Amino acid sequence: xxxxxxxxxxxxxxxxxxxxxxxxxxxxxxxxxxxxxxxxxxxxxxxxxxxxxxxxxxxxxxxxxxxxxxxxxxxxxxxxxxxxxxxxxxxxxxxxxxxxxxxxxxxxxxxxxxxxxxxxxxxxxxxxxxxxxxxxxxxxxxxxxxxxx
Amino acid sequence: xxxxxxxxxxxxxxxxxxxxxxxxxxxxxxxxxxxxxxxxxxxxxxxxxxxxxxxxxxxxxxxxxxxxxxxxxxxxxxxxxxxxxxxxxxxxxxxxxxxxxxxxxxxxxxxx
Amino acid sequence: xxxxxxxxxxxxxxxxxxxxxxxxxxxxxxxxxxxxxxxxxxxxxxxxxxxxxxxxxxxxxxxxxxxxxxxxxxxxxxxxxxxxxxxxxxxxxxxxxxxxxxxxxxxxxxxxxxxxxxxxxxxxxxxxxxxxxxxxxxxxxxxxxxxxxxxxxxxxxxxxxxxxxxxxxxxxxxxxxxxxxxxxxxxxxxxxxxxxxxxxxxxxxxxxxxxxxxxxxxxxxxxxxxxxxxxxxxxxxxxxxxxxxxxxxxxxxxxxxxxxxxxxxxxxxxxxxxxxxxxxxxxxxxxxxxxxxxxxxxxxxxxxxxxxxxxxxxxxxxxxxxxxxxxxxxxxxxxxxxxxxxxxxxxxxxxxxxxxxxxxxxxxxxxxxxxxxxxxxxxxxxxxxxxxxxxxxxxxxxxxxxxxxxxxxxxxxxxxxxxxxxxxxxxxxxxxxxxxxxxxxxxxxxxxxxxxxxxxxxxxxxxxxxxxxxxxxxxxxxxxxxxxxxxxxxx
Amino acid sequence: xxxxxxxxxxxxxxxxxxxxxxxxxxxxxxxxxxxxxxxxxxxxxxxxxxxxxxxxxxxxxxxxxxxxxxxxxxxxxxxxxxxxxxxxxxxxxxxxxxxxxxxxxxxxxxxxxxxxxxxxxxxxxxxxxxxxxxxxxxxxxxxxxxxxxxxxxxxxxxxxxxxxxxxxxxxxxxxxxxxxxxxxx
Numbered sequence: 001x002x003x004x005x006x007x008x009x010x011x012x013x014x015x016x017x018x019x020x021x022x023x024x025x026x027x028x029x030x031x032x033x034x035x036x037x038x039x040x041x042x043x044x045x046x047x048x049x050x051x052x053x054x055x056x057x058x059x060x061x062x063x064x065x066x067x068x069x070x071x072x073x074x075x076x077x078x079x080x081x082x083x084x085x086x087x088x089x090x091x092x093x094x095x096x097x098x099x100x101x102x103x104x105x106x107x108x109x110x111x112x113x114x115x116x117x118x119x120x121x122x123x124x125x126x127x128x129x130x131x132x133x134x135x136x137x138x139x140x141x142x143x144x145x146x147x148x149x
Numbered sequence: 150x151x152x153x154x155x156x157x158x159x160x161x162x163x164x165x166x167x168x169x170x171x172x173x174x175x176x177x178x179x180x181x182x183x184x185x186x187x188x189x190x191x192x193x194x195x196x197x198x199x200x201x202x203x204x205x206x207x208x209x210x211x212x213x214x215x216x217x218x219x220x221x222x223x224x225x226x227x228x229x230x231x232x233x234x235x236x237x238x239x240x241x242x243x244x245x246x247x248x249x250x251x252x253x254x255x256x257x258x259x260x261x
Numbered sequence: 262x263x264x265x266x267x268x269x270x271x272x273x274x275x276x277x278x279x280x281x282x283x284x285x286x287x288x289x290x291x292x293x294x295x296x297x298x299x300x301x302x303x304x305x306x307x308x309x310x311x312x313x314x315x316x317x318x319x320x321x322x323x324x325x326x327x328x329x330x331x332x333x334x335x336x337x338x339x340x341x342x343x344x345x346x347x348x349x350x351x352x353x354x355x356x357x358x359x360x361x362x363x364x365x366x367x368x369x370x371x372x373x374x375x376x377x378x379x380x381x382x383x384x385x386x387x388x389x390x391x392x393x394x395x396x397x398x399x400x401x402x403x404x405x406x407x408x409x410x411x412x413x414x415x416x417x418x419x420x421x422x423x424x425x426x427x428x429x430x431x432x433x434x435x436x437x438x439x440x441x442x443x444x445x446x447x448x449x450x451x452x453x454x455x456x457x458x459x460x461x462x463x464x465x466x467x468x469x470x471x472x473x474x475x476x477x478x479x480x481x482x483x484x485x486x487x488x489x490x491x492x493x494x495x496x497x498x499x500x501x502x503x504x505x506x507x508x509x510x511x512x513x514x515x516x517x518x519x520x521x522x523x524x525x526x527x528x529x530x531x532x533x534x535x536x537x538x539x540x541x542x543x544x545x546x547x548x549x550x551x552x553x554x555x556x557x558x559x560x561x562x563x564x565x566x567x568x569x570x571x572x573x574x575x576x577x578x579x580x581x582x583x584x585x586x587x588x589x590x591x592x593x594x595x596x597x598x599x600x601x602x603x604x605x606x607x608x609x610x611x612x613x614x615x616x617x618x619x620x621x622x623x624x625x626x627x628x629x630x631x632x633x634x635x636x637x638x639x640x641x642x643x644x645x646x647x648x649x650x651x652x653x654x655x656x657x658x659x660x661x662x663x664x665x666x667x668x669x670x671x672x673x674x675x676x677x678x679x680x681x682x683x684x685x686x687x688x689x690x691x692x693x694x695x696x697x698x699x700x701x702x703x704x705x706x707x708x709x710x711x712x713x714x715x716x717x718x719x720x721x722x723x724x725x726x727x728x729x730x731x732x733x734x735x736x737x738x739x740x741x742x743x744x745x746x747x748x749x750x751x752x
Numbered sequence: 753x754x755x756x757x758x759x760x761x762x763x764x765x766x767x768x769x770x771x772x773x774x775x776x777x778x779x780x781x782x783x784x785x786x787x788x789x790x791x792x793x794x795x796x797x798x799x800x801x802x803x804x805x806x807x808x809x810x811x812x813x814x815x816x817x818x819x820x821x822x823x824x825x826x827x828x829x830x831x832x833x834x835x836x837x838x839x840x841x842x843x844x845x846x847x848x849x850x851x852x853x854x855x856x857x858x859x860x861x862x863x864x865x866x867x868x869x870x871x872x873x874x875x876x877x878x879x880x881x882x883x884x885x886x887x888x889x890x891x892x893x894x895x896x897x898x899x900x901x902x903x904x905x906x907x908x909x910x911x912x913x914x915x916x917x918x919x920x921x922x923x924x925x926x927x928x929x930x931x932x933x934x935x936x937x
Binding site: 272275276279320321323326327328329363365367368370371374377381389390393394396397400401403404407408409410415418438441442444445446450459461462465 | 856858859862863864869870871872873874876877899900901902903904906907908910911913914915917918919920921922925
């Protein structure tokens, strides 16, 4: 099974056309987490699956050029830190950890529910980037030479 | 009651797989079956007859809703389940690399 | 309010280490040691401030049963003190030990996550939250056990992960059953509602939790993973796992659930007594037949956990005192023994007691501290192990459990037996060594010396004046079920 | 009552499917079968009025299958010879599990009836959609996981973070040859 070559032209073309749509849909799901079913976890996995699509269709080399795994990995910890910092802001502004510090806004509006959509975005970043990095590490691992010095 | 019983049978099937199967991947699969059943238990306990999902819609009257708390809990445990699957797969791949087999009875450097 | 910082600090440290470190591990070491020291100071402040009145902290400013609450009472702050204490020693020991294995910042990030998980379990007052932070600690533990990168380590880690996830599923079902009959997740509220429920379901829940958390504590029928995991892990991780993790995730939760929530029904105290007795005797017998140093120590951990469980089964005030004192003492001397084993392994490249010999000359500090730890674990005065074991035995006799007292005495004798074997073959054997390749570094030696001093010093805690200050509030929180409910629910 | 019938039907299929997956000789079909069992779970979540969970379960299931197929690689990795010991273990395990099942019937009977939870705590969230009014999030499940119990979600994100870090650590670890290994070889 050669992974670096990728699949046929048809698959590649369809992937190229659909990947942005899938990512957009994932972002939509993340942003509407407080209004409709879905949220950070579901949307994050959708985005991760889009990246995975690219990896399966184009192979490892192209994906390495397209995506920087190291930056994705840093984004995971950045997302986690920002989530924690929001919690700490809760202590500073409202006196208790993870309090809803922002204005609640109007029910059923996209920009409502205070801090909830923001946390949803951070979770989306953690899940999408993190799961892709996880699968990437599994995929680049060679049984023959992996890990031995 | 019959639903709970079936759900518990599903759990025991998973447990059976973990205890008797010798292939690492089979063990991982059985573990995920166990987790499905545990998740199902939680959601079953929260179901209310003739109630709707706990999401408001604009311009719609507030109706009776099913219990949202178990759903929140299960959302968490599904993510945990994926985490443990990934870690077990990583370990299984490393074990294959070292022992050249997925059979747990042949992976036995530790004993006693 | 200091309560949420017990989670925030180690979590922030873990995330920062992941974010800023590249190939270098210097910043990781600095951050993690700093975080552990701050946690230690916080826990002391916490212990002093809660000895009069415990703190209940509700998340996000919501009312208690509707959100997650954190409870800092004397018992949890006692555990919160042990975690950074052993953690600091383990970190000091790790610095050069891990460079010797494989230098990476990931070790420190995972170490901080391990501490986060344990702190989270100890401080929470919510059943499901306890489950989540237990998983954090376990995930970190699985990957740290495999950190050495050898075949046996992956095997041990796989076994541990499989066992751990079986018990996690069991616990999740237990949580589901609890929720179905009590309709709440706050431990105090469960404790209030549970007595009026159907006893069949309540006993089943108890049995499921006993199996689930018993697996984490490695009580005897559920112990199969511990000897592998604890003997294969890197030495500082073995000491964290044996010294703190099985107590924070296993024993602590068992005490919280069965004392504070279930109110220790008779049937479960009997089960505790029986399982404790089985653990003491069987694990000691298994330990005697071992030649692998770390494996012997791992079996010894099971038998010492048996002592704690036995004391919990007796359930009198004195027995509980013995149990928590033994938790502290076992954490100290078992960590020290694992450090010794790690140093010897690093120096000689073997864990087999038959291949060791006279080590007094080449490893003077290791062999002296191991002697202190041996005397301590086998219960000889004036070391700390003697006092906690003696209190447990006296409590058993006072409460009329003569069989348990006899079992405990036999257990202590067996312990002395297999540790004499360690000393005789491992440190005072016939083989002579003149030179060794890997000399223990300053950090490693410091860690061992600190713990050896603590082995002697912690027997001071038995003096009545000090005991009243340190242990009495802890015992009060464990014994008083109603007080815990009133405290959390604010009545 | 139609929900009961559907749930029992799907659960029955799931049990048959999981037995089939566990006893299956070929590994790829076993993985796919477990995937179908997972999708059955997702379907039950839909019937039980939990669309959030159905979506998340569905997506995470796909992800889990991808990871598992990645570990499977080639069929000849999974040869195993039958042994008598294994058969004895299997029979004993089945007996013990059936015994547990019979003991559990009493407990399962004593549980609250299906479809009729007491909801003492969650009344607060659901009555008049109180949770939505307090947090201004129309999705009450979201309002619980990200506001009332946001601390749980922080823990959950940490679990995921730990799993990622752990996977990378396990797969990337490089070992120096240690003395003990040299001694064995």
